[in-house]
Amino acid sequence: MATVSERQRELRNVACIVGVDESDQIGTLPNVSQLSLHLEAISNAVRDAGLKVKDVDGIFTAGQHSPATLGEALGVKPRYVDGTTVGGCSFIIMVGHAVAALHHGLCDVAVVSHGESGRSGTGVTRSRDTALSGQFEFPYGFGGATTYFGMITTRHMHEYGTTLEQWAQVAVSTRKWAALNPKARFHDPITVADVLNSRPVSYPFNLLNICLVTDAGGAVVLTRADRAKDCAKAPVYVRGFGEATEHVMVTQMDSLSVSAATRLAGERAFSMAGVSSKDFNHIMLYDAFTSGPPIMLESLGLAKPGEGVQFFSEGRSTPGGSLPINTNGGGLSYTHSGMYGIFPIIEATRQLRGETGARQVPGASCSLVNGMGGMLSAAGTLVLANRT
Amino acid sequence: MDVDRPLPTPITPEAKPFWDGCRAEKLMLPRCEDCGHVFFYPRILCPRCHSRRIGWMQASGRGTLHSFEIAHQAFQKAWKIKPPYVLAMVQLEEGPRMMSNLINVEPSPKAIKCDMPVEVVFTQVSDDVTLPLFQPRR
Numbered sequence: 447m448a449t450v451s452e453r454q455r456e457l458r459n460v461a462c463i464v465g466v467d468e469s470d471q472i473g474t475l476p477n478v479s480q481l482s483l484h485l486e487a488i489s490n491a492v493r494d495a496g497l498k499v500k501d502v503d504g505i506f507t508a509g510q511h512s513p514a515t516l517g518e519a520l521g522v523k524p525r526y527v528d529g530t531t532v533g534g535c536s537f538i539i540m541v542g543h544a545v546a547a548l549h550h551g552l553c554d555v556a557v558v559s560h561g562e563s564g565r566s567g568t569g570v571t572r573s574r575d576t577a578l579s580g581q582f583e584f585p586y587g588f589g590g591a592t593t594y595f596g597m598i599t600t601r602h603m604h605e606y607g608t609t610l611e612q613w614a615q616v617a618v619s620t621r622k623w624a625a626l627n628p629k630a631r632f633h634d635p636i637t638v639a640d641v642l643n644s645r646p647v648s649y650p651f652n653l654l655n656i657c658l659v660t661d662a663g664g665a666v667v668l669t670r671a672d673r674a675k676d677c678a679k680a681p682v683y684v685r686g687f688g689e690a691t692e693h694v695m696v697t698q699m700d701s702l703s704v705s706a707a708t709r710l711a712g713e714r715a716f717s718m719a720g721v722s723s724k725d726f727n728h729i730m731l732y733d734a735f736t737s738g739p740p741i742m743l744e745s746l747g748l749a750k751p752g753e754g755v756q757f758f759s760e761g762r763s764t765p766g767g768s769l770p771i772n773t774n775g776g777g778l779s780y781t782h783s784g785m786y787g788i789f790p791i792i793e794a795t796r797q798l799r800g801e802t803g804a805r806q807v808p809g810a811s812c813s814l815v816n817g818m819g820g821m822l823s824a825a826g827t828l829v830l831a832n833r834t
Numbered sequence: 835m836d837v838d839r840p841l842p843t844p845i846t847p848e849a850k851p852f853w854d855g856c857r858a859e860k861l862m863l864p865r866c867e868d869c870g871h872v873f874f875y876p877r878i879l880c881p882r883c884h885s886r887r888i889g890w891m892q893a894s895g896r897g898t899l900h901s902f903e904i905a906h907q908a909f910q911k912a913w914k915i916k917p918p919y920v921l922a923m924v925q926l927e928e929g930p931r932m933m934s935n936l937i938n939v940e941p942s943p944k945a946i947k948c949d950m951p952v953e954v955v956f957t958q959v960s961d962d963v964t965l966p967l968f969q970p971r972r
Contacts, residue, residue: 580840580844581842581843581875582842582875584910585839585840585841585842585959586839586921586933586934587915587919587935588910588921589910590909592903592909593909593921596921597902600948604901604948646906648904648905648906648907648921649903649904649905649943650903650943695933697923702900702901702923
């Protein structure tokens with residue numbers, strides 16, 4: 447078991463999420479640049495916190511725009527910046543980084559920002575590091591997340607006997623939540639048969655096993671617990687955080703069917719928070735593919751290997767279920783701009799504040815947020831709670 | 835010759851012996867001269883013991899299919915091969931895994947199973963590049 451040092455444990459509950467929001471709109475937005483998605487999300491989240499943009503002195507962002515670009519565009523000169531880019535979970539990891547920076551007085555108001563014109567490519571300069579993939583993956587036709595995550599998924603099916611029907615149940619459960627979220631892309635219910643009969647993309651994935659591709663921004667504002675009391679809404683405490691990276695190329699994973707990075711990040715976050723897997727009553731898991739959440743539940747120790755799908759097939763994850771999962775409708779049905787990790791934090795915060803209307807989880811008090819970067823390559827885990 | 839797929843690029847200096855080996859129809863793998871760990875992809879430091887003494891060995895070309903996908907569309911602009919085709923992760927007998935394609939097989943989950951034995955088939959794809967593809971072991 448990975449445990450954290452006493453010094454990391456001292457960071458428990460020292461800082462809070464005080465503001466969250468998306469960009470003005472999410473979806474297909476050809477007339478909104480990537481930078482504007484950031485700026486909309488930041489100004490909305492800062493307002494949600496009852497703060498002003500000029501209060502921001504710590505900027506955390508991942509992706510194509512550096513924190514300096516955001517600082518320049520906002521007209522602020524941050525005294526702390528972080529551009530850690532390890533995939534879609536970078537924003538989840540940055541919440542931990544922000545807590546550390548806030549605790550040490552390196553900044554007072556931290557904003558973690560995401561903006562990505564993933565669908566329309568507006569205001570985007572595409573450039574990717576392909577030094578290794580270009581040699582060892584692309585010549586065989588690999589390219590894009592589907593061609594790598596499918597490898598993990600096929601191997602899981604071989605080792606544990608998981609079935610295409612079981613993966614499909616994840617999409618069905620997630621869509622039920624999307625139906626309750628006005629901001630979600632899709633609201634119509636789907637069935638297992640709908641998933642199995644959707645367009646084959648790359649076995650074992652049909653189209654409905656794969657996340658959306660959208661344009662969206664999101665931002666999260668944090669400050670120290672003492673100052674959070676002066677903000678507009680009830681604070682959400684960062685009780686624990688953990689991060690890890692294992693690999694970039696999936697050939698390099700210790701095991702395809704268990705994510706070492708997810709296991710380590712989870713153990714660290716639980717150790718810091720002083721919680722066990724039984725303490726959560728709301729869960730957000732990065733769902734770029736239907737197989738992701740079950741594999742994360744197994745890697746985090748919430749389910750035995752091969753049994754993560756049972757959370758979805760037995761109705762525990764759905765509205766009214768005993769352990770609601772991906773209550774915003776997820777990357778599968780709500781939004782997925784590319785680096786999705788900011789959105790599970792936003793949803794967990796809203797659930798813990800009790801402001802999610804029809805999809806509100808009654809009594810939500812302790813939320814698990816876990817995300818991956820790349821193909822389970824990196825992981826970030828948060829334990830969030832609405833009281834200390 | 836007509837090139838129907840992305841060519842390996844950029845070929846890095848530390849990987850050149852691998853690509854030169856493929857052209858000579860030899861599957862060459864880096865091996866740590868201190869701890870004996872055989873690994874892939876090529877790098878200048880052993881990922882197990884961190885020694886800088888790295889040599890090369892010729893692999894048997896045999897392995898098993900660790901995992902696979904059956905692609906129903908192209909995922910690269912330069913990919914001209916008609917789908918369906920098989921994306922393969924091969925577990926080599928010597929230990930490391932590598933990506934490739936499984937060829938000479940029906941592209942169906944009925945015919946393709948994880949852990950089935952496979953063997954290398956060197957396939958020239960351009961004047962300068964030969965790729966190690968794999969087929970079910972005969």
